[in-house]
Amino acid sequence: MQVIAEGISHVYGPLPVLEGVDLRVREGEVLAVIGPSGCGKSTLLSILGGLLRPTEGRVLLQGKAPDGCLNPLTFVFQDFALLPWRSVAGNVALVLEHHRLSPREREARVQEALARTGLEDFAAALPKQLSGGMRQRVGIARALAVQPAVLLLDEPLSALDAQTRELLMEDFEALWMREKTTAVYVTHNLSEALRLADRVAVFSRRPGRLKEVVEIPIARGKRANPQAQAELVALHERLWGLIRLEAQSAVSELEDG
């Protein structure tokens, strides 16, 4: 399934946040979205997922969701958004309960999602008993349980410490090697984008405009190879060049204001 943003602009009251964003998320790709803090990345993702109505423009979907998909556009949240009164399995089950599934299939989906995120042994645990990394795994398991067509991830790792982030990045890599789930991955971390994305959409500072979309022409599985390093360094330089000025002026704007 493809997601197409057409001429998206958004204002919060008097504050323009996004301006004329045209963007196509291609079937099977991981599209990273980077840009300075406050440039409207989360706003864009909410619009893409139908949680926020843009002031201008529209979002189109093209193609069918795969069989078994219960929720084509599925979020993974930065703050995990887990129900503290439900167990791990209960949090995953929440998003299946309103679908017509046999109890057996529901249970199977929960179990499979937990198995894929390494949470089998924690099915009965409450969120407060888990570390941040495990909590985000629950968020990912919940998203996988509905077999999404497009994953919308809003800085899914930024609430985690560096080591946990590394581990979960490996999980994401493995996920996207196994199956080509289309994804939009918002981050302000360049190396996350370079590890996980097929393309990187770079946004200007607020009001966010799409500056450039940079391809990463190296297969995800080969990015750790020594031969790929020179190219990755060059890509890093290029992306950093694109966002550096934006980030700088965003910071000084805050200091002035």
Add this chain to the structure above:
Amino acid sequence: MAEALQELRFRGGGFAPGRKRWAALVFFVLLIGLWQMAGTRGWVSPLFLPSPAAIASALYAEAIQGNLWTHLVASLQRVALGWLVGTLAGLALGLAMGLFTLARSVGVPLVSAFFPIPKIALLPLFILWFGIGEASKLVTIGMGVFFPTVVAAYSGVDAVPRNLVRMAQSFGVPYYAIIWKIVLPGAMATIVAGFRITVSMALILVVAAEMIGAEYGLGAFIISAGHLMMTDRLLGGVVCLSILGLLAGVAITLLERRLLHWR
């Protein structure tokens, strides 16, 4: 030459009060012992402050030959019914105010205007409207319970993290399921905390209402003992009220453990 060694001074203690059950027990035993001694030694007149033993024996006498149970049951029924009706109505309006613009726009000024009125002041009016019987007492208790419940319910709904609601919406969870599975459990802590306030409110109002006009009820029991200067019976009634309040508190704690075990 080496410098002299000095042990680091600890400075992190205090500001962490704990609880010791024995301390409470010892204190109460001492207090009651002292009170009893004041009575038997004749430090205070038994008419003004009867000793604990005198209160206990008066209560015992009332329980086996008097009408204590009738009074107790009458009060309990009023409290239970009035509390239940006030709570259900309060939850309905409070939840509506937490969810709908119209209910909130109408409800907030309404609650602000009526909340501060001591509900007992309305009893004479309710007696005119509903007669001196049960209805006026129940309405008074219900009103006293209603407004704090409204406030607890709608501030509880307000305190439900919006990101959880948005999460559910993003997974297509239907509206009523969001209320049932997210808004209600999320507001439950505040609602149950409100029960503590409304239960004591109901106890205050039942006694006050019964003092004004009732044949049976702890309030009537206490006021008639007062008129007869039977302070031992009077304080016996007060002890019953204190026990009722304690039991209600225990019940709410159990409810909290059950509903909010995840905290």
